[in-house]
Amino acid sequence: MKQLKRIHILILVLTFVMILSSGCTNKVADEDKNDARQLPAGGKEVVIGVSVLDLANPYYVQLLNGIRQGAATRNARLMIDDPKSDVNRQIQAVEEFIAAGVDAIIIAALDQNALEDVLKKAKDHDIKIVAQSTKVDNCDIFVSFDEWDMGYTIGQVAGRWIRDKLGGQSQVAILNYPRIAQIAKREKGIRDGISEYAPKAAIAAVASSANPEEGEAATLQILKQNPEIKVVVGINDGGALGALAAFEKMGKTADDVFIGGIDATPEAISRIKSDSLYRATVDINPFYNGILDVDFAVKLIKGQIVPDAHSENAVLVTKENVHMY
């Protein structure tokens, strides 16, 4: 009896894996076969490999949703890999895309140096490359919101706030995220924006946080050490919303407090609408960017001429225009 069971377990392990992956892939498999017939004949459907930074990050989930939407309307099939912020995994993904014979790759590179060689290889295979958010060598087009510009947009508002409501002088806290190199440019933009309008404002505290939990913990700590802080600017809404929670917890709800971030997440929008201390965010519309990416990729595959770079302007969202959201 027991030996019989042992075999059952083995078969279970075996079939479980099979069923799981086949359950997920059946549909794609069918598309695959169609695809194999169409492509050599120069058919209409194109295949695009997609690798963004990290699908645990809502920004990239939205970008991907846009890419999906764009692909659906342009008869493109997607091959998606989430590198989970791991550069090596992203390199692997590009290798897999090359082996699978995709027509184009949309990539938000984690590290431009690390991706250089493998993207060159992709280019040698005549694969079109759309670089999203991070500029890479060998790309056919670089689609982005400039990181510095994003930071500068929110920094300017904070600077004007300090000039107009705080007499030009205030202690400022910045919530940054040094683990991702390109976000450093965003932080620089924030600093430049603030100092342009409020040169006397002092950056009194800098802490790393990218989500509400980290943002709240960091801000509570900062406020304990430095109760004078009236302005907090985050490199994203996640961290800055945590700062808002911290201010509310400590009962610091004075009219002259400014908290702002970047991304225009639904929660940030609703906080701006509800007259909280959350004054502004920056809309970088990743969904629209995703549609743009596919659009450019398809144009490139068809041999149409596209610019080397396409930059969308970041849109500031404040009390004045928040009703549009």
Next chain:
Amino acid sequence: MRIRELFSKYGIYMVLLLMVVFFSVLSEAFLTPDNLFNILRQVAVVGTAAVGMTFVMLTGGIDLSVGSIIGVTGILTASLMVMGVPAVIAVLIALIAGVLMGLLNAFIINEFNVPPLIVTLGMMTTLRGIAYLVTGGMPVFGFPESFTILGQGYLGIIPIPVIIMGLAFLAGYILLDKFTIGRHIYGVGGNEEASRLSGVNVKKIKYFVYSVSGLLCGIAGVVLLSRTNSGQPKAGTSYEMDIITAVVLGGVSIKGGEGKITGVIAGVLIMGILSNGMIITNVGDYAQRIVQGLVLILAVAFDCYNQSRKASAGTLIRENKAAALNENS
């Protein structure tokens, strides 16, 4: 009966074969030379480190710090090269550092009697912190061109990382199967107390296995660095999950004492094929995570079930013997 034996002995290879067939049917892009070499190159880092993990797990231990050692040795090599140290020396220093980190793990396990799970868990976080601290969270880059050969070069048509992994497996096989220390490693995992009583220096064996793990993580770290050509403080994050899954899948018992390194090769390949195949057939990422997690649980469940079956079979034999003795008397 024969079929059963075949299953238990070669089950893992059958799973491997089935997966190859399965993905070949699903996608034409799977069974191409290009893609097969991709898979081999992609598993090289995890595979190399898995050899060290096999040593550790055979003694009944575990090393959760592998991913962080890979990260730290990579950053160390990168920083040294950027400072102008010749690549060969930078690599050697990193390998020594890997061994030292392994020895430190073993030191705490041996001398303070802390469970390996806790020691290496703490080390995992500590070392990752060091990698971030040293680099300030930024990638380190700008190495000599020749350095990329380790991770991106070929010998003939075989990628060099694959050759390095092959050599690691070969060395592991020889050490475990042909040398006394191999028997002792199995012995410590099978029954630590019995090994001690029969004169095996258990502490020494543990120092050995953790330093082997550290060394191989060092090698893996250098290969990974060369592949990405840029020192990432995040490099190797959560690799412990892949490495442990591969080793367990390969049939190494989590309780120690049992398992073959040849099985681990199959385990590593299964993990690689699973990940590659799921990307090529476009299984969503979230589903991929679920599959990988379940594979680990199922592999361990299979192992634990086998263990308990053997244990109960053992009691049965003992009871039978006792009964026989009673009858005789």
